[in-house]
Amino acid sequence: ALIPAPLAGSRADVNPNDVAKVIWKYFTELGSNAKDAVGQVQQTEISKQLNTLLQSNLQTVSAYAEDLQERLVPFAVELQARLAQDSQRMKEQIQRELRELQAKLAPYADEVHQQIGTNIRELQAKLSPYAEELRSQVDRSAGELQRALEPYAAELRERLQDNTDSIKASLSPYADRLQQQIDGGVESLKERLSPMADELKAQVEQSVAELRRGLSPYAQEVQDGLNRQLESLTLQMERAAEELRGRLATSSEELRAQLSPLARELREAASGDAESLRQRLAPLAQQLEQRVGQTLETFRQQAAPFGETFGKQLVQRLEEMRGKLETGAAGVEDHLELLEKEVREQVAAFLSTVPPPQN
Secondary structure, three states: OOOOHHHOOOHHHOOHHHHHHHHHHHHHHHHOOOOOOHHHHHHHHHHHHHHHHHHHHOOOOHHHHHHHHHHHHHHHHHHHHHHHHHHHHHHHHHHHHHHHHHHHHHHHHHHHHHHHHHHHHHHHHHHHHHHHHHHHHHHHHHHHHHHHHHHHHHHHHHHOOOOHHHHHHHHHHHHHHHHHHHHHHHHHHHHHHHHHHHHHHHHHHHHHHHHHHHHHHHOHHHHHHHHHHHHHHHHHHHHHHHHHHHHHHHHHHHHHHHHHHHHHHHHHHHOOOOOOHHHHHHHHHHHHHHHHHHHHHHHHHHHOOHHHHHHHHHHHHHHHHHHHHHHOOOOHHHHHHHHHHHHHHHHHHHHHHOOOOOO
């Protein structure tokens, strides 16, 4: 059957990673509570969460969302049951592989220690310019936005010299322009900062590839174990890069949320009575520049060190990797990260095979 035109692109509107997050949350929450009695409650909860996700992404194709919801919930419940079994099996397998890996690497302990130490130093050297560039971009973007907003304070003070009717008439358009300037500045900021997360992610992949090449000669007979540890390391580092992207986006939106009340206060002043208009505007005209400056300075202090924090996270992951290879002791994260990756892959595969509803 031909796919109806409104549904043709609908599957592309559902991000498999978003669905996987809901299912993974369901798995971890259900896994932490051994009582079978909560199963029905959790099933209702995952149904609600998936419904919210699908409806928000497929607002124009609710029939498709309902059909997909009906298919996804049983799939999620079945996947959770299988993951519960896979979890223990994978944990045991990783622990066994790591002990074997540690035993094989023991004769080369010094070389392995040195190899990872070299990798850490090289990664720090590569990330340092990015951390500096991120700090520089935050400072530059905040400075540009501050300079763009400065004339608004002067303009507002000038407007207070006009007659009250004139102020009142021009206040709403002025507030709209201020909001547009804030929105434009924040979007420009996000456009500058977002690509940096991609660049850092690429450096992470390169670093793990170099570590793989450096360690492979010492682990000829246990390549599967080494590959699984490096895969786990890659997932941890990629998650750190995604967290960095998320923190930058969140900080940018928080900046918008803290600056936008300025425009809102001006609109509210315009909607009040004419007599008290000057009294309400005078303090705002005096505070506007100061409040913008303080808000942007807070943003600078919060966002500028993100690059250094990211670098420290990656070094910590490499140190943990070195500790695992030297002791043979696996962490809880190892098998959970690989399971979560499996969830993402299974969900993507499932969504790719779900047929659209019949017209």
